[in-house]
Amino acid sequence: MSGGxxxxxxxxxxxxxxxPLKPGPMPGLPDEPQPVTPGGEPVPSGEPLTLPxxxxxxxxxxxxxxxxxxxxxxxxxxETLPRPDGPAADRPYRIAVFASxxxxxxxxxxxxxxAGHLGAQIALLxxxxxxxxxxxxxxxxxxxxxxxxxxxxxxxxxxxxxxxxELEQAGIDLIVLAGYMRLITSVLVEPYAGRxxxxxxxxxxxxxxxxxAGQAVEHGVRVSGATVHFVDGGMxxxxxxxxxxxxxxxxxxxxxxxxxxxxxxxxxxxEVVSWFAAGRVKLEGRRVSLxx
Ligand code: GRF
Numbered sequence: 001m002s003g004g005x006x007x008x009x010x011x012x013x014x015x016x017x018x019x020p021l022k023p024g025p026m027p028g029l030p031d032e033p034q035p036v037t038p039g040g041e042p043v044p045s046g047e048p049l050t051l052p053x054x055x056x057x058x059x060x061x062x063x064x065x066x067x068x069x070x071x072x073x074x075x076x077x078x079e080t081l082p083r084p085d086g087p088a089a090d091r092p093y094r095i096a097v098f099a100s101x102x103x104x105x106x107x108x109x110x111x112x113x114x115a116g117h118l119g120a121q122i123a124l125l126x127x128x129x130x131x132x133x134x135x136x137x138x139x140x141x142x143x144x145x146x147x148x149x150x151x152x153x154x155x156x157x158x159x160x161x162x163x164x165x166e167l168e169q170a171g172i173d174l175i176v177l178a179g180y181m182r183l184i185t186s187v188l189v190e191p192y193a194g195r196x197x198x199x200x201x202x203x204x205x206x207x208x209x210x211x212x213a214g215q216a217v218e219h220g221v222r223v224s225g226a227t228v229h230f231v232d233g234g235m236x237x238x239x240x241x242x243x244x245x246x247x248x249x250x251x252x253x254x255x256x257x258x259x260x261x262x263x264x265x266x267x268x269x270x271e272v273v274s275w276f277a278a279g280r281v282k283l284e285g286r287r288v289s290l291x292x
Contacts, residue, residue: 004148004162093277096124096172098180103134104262105178105199105269110141112270119277124170126163128182144170150182160187167192174276177231178269189233194283196231197276199269201261203227203243208236213261214254224248224257226265228272230283239286241275244268 097106106125112118125138125145138145146166153159164187167175175188177198189196202212204227207219216224225245230238244264248257275281280291 004146004152004159006144006146006166093120093173094123094171095120095174095176095273095277096126096167096170097122097134097176097178098126099132099134099178100127100129100181101132101134101179103132103137103179105265106134107137108266109176109178109270109273110137110143112274114141117274118270119274120174123172124166126166126180128180134179156183156185157187160185164188164191174273175231176269176273183235184231186233189231192231194230197228197241197272198231198236198238199265200227200229200236201258201265203245204229204236204240211254213258216248217252217254217257222248224261226261226268228268230288239283239288241281241288242268242272 095109097109099106109118109122113120113122122141122143125134125143127135127138127145127147128150129135130147130149135145135147146163148159148162150156150159153162167188173195175192175196177184177196180198184196200208200212201224202208202216203223203225206221207215207224209215213224223245225243227236227243228241229236230241232238244267246257246261246264275290282289282291
C-alpha cells in the first residue's frame with residue numbers, strides 16, 4: 001500500500017553514505033543564549049557567526065541569483081562549500097527535514113542554507129500533511145518533497161518503511177525533525193541512531209511532549225527555552241545537544257512564550273545542523289560535546 005508520493009524536484013538523489021562521528025577531545029558546549037564562535041566566544045551583536053571552513057557571511061559580490069531554478073542554484077552554492085576533513089568531504093552533507101505544520105524552523109534552515117551558513121544541502125522535506133505550509137515553503141525553494149497520508153497505511157511502521165526507502169535513495173546523512181507531530185518507531189530510529197535530531201520548545205527534561213510552552217506557563221517557571229536533542233525511542237528523551245534559555249514573564253500567555261521560544265529556535269537549529277555538517281558533534285553515552 002502506498003499513500004505517499006515523491007515530488008520530483010531539484011537534484012537526483014545519491015546513494016546513502018554514513019558519516020560517523022569523529023573521535024577526539026571534548027570541549028564544553030557553549031551555554032550563552034547568543035551565537036558563539038567555534039571557540040565558544042560569544043559573537044558580538046551585529047557580527048556574523050563564523051564556522052570552520054565556511055564563509056563568515058554571504059558576500060554580496062558573490063551572491064547567487066536564485067531566479068530561475070532555485071533548487072539547482074542552491075545545490076550549486078552548497079557544493080562550493082568545503083567540508084573540513086570529514087569522511088565524506090568529497091560530497092555535500094545531506095539532510096532531510098521532517099515537518100507537519102508551519103515549518104518556520106524549516107524556513108530558517110532554508111535561509112541559512114541559501115546564505116551559505118548551513119554547510120549542508122536540504123535534500124528532502126518529509127511531511128505527513130499535504131496542505132502544510134512547510135510543503136509550500138519547500139516547493140518555493142525547489143526542495144524535493146515526500147508527502148504522505150498516514151491513514152492510508154496499515155501501521156506507523158508501514159509508512160516509516162516507505163520513508164526509510166526515500167531517505168536511503170536521497171543519501172540522507174542527518175534527519176532533522178522540525179515540528180513533525182508523529183511518534184517515530186525503531187524502523188527509523190535504529191538506522192538513524194546518532195543521526196536524527198529534534199528541536200523542542202522547553203529546557204528538557206522539563207516539559208516534554210505537547211504544549212511545552214503552556215506547561216511552562218502553567219507551572220510558573222521563570223526561565224524556559226529551546227532544546228535540540230538526539231532522537232531515541234522515547235518522548236523527547238534523547239541526549240541533549242544544545243539549549244538556549246528564554247525568560248518567562250509573569251504576564252506571558254502560552255502563545256506569547258511559544259512565539260519568543262520559536263525566535264530562539266530559528267537561530268539555534270541552523271547553528272546545530274552546521275555543527276553536524278562540519279563533523280563537530282561527538283556523542284558518548286548521554287554526553288554530547290563539540291570538536292573545535
Ligand atoms: C517548534 O516550536 C518546535 O520546537 C516544535 O514544533 C514547533 C514547530 O514549529 N517541535 P514550526 O513548524 O517550525 O514553525
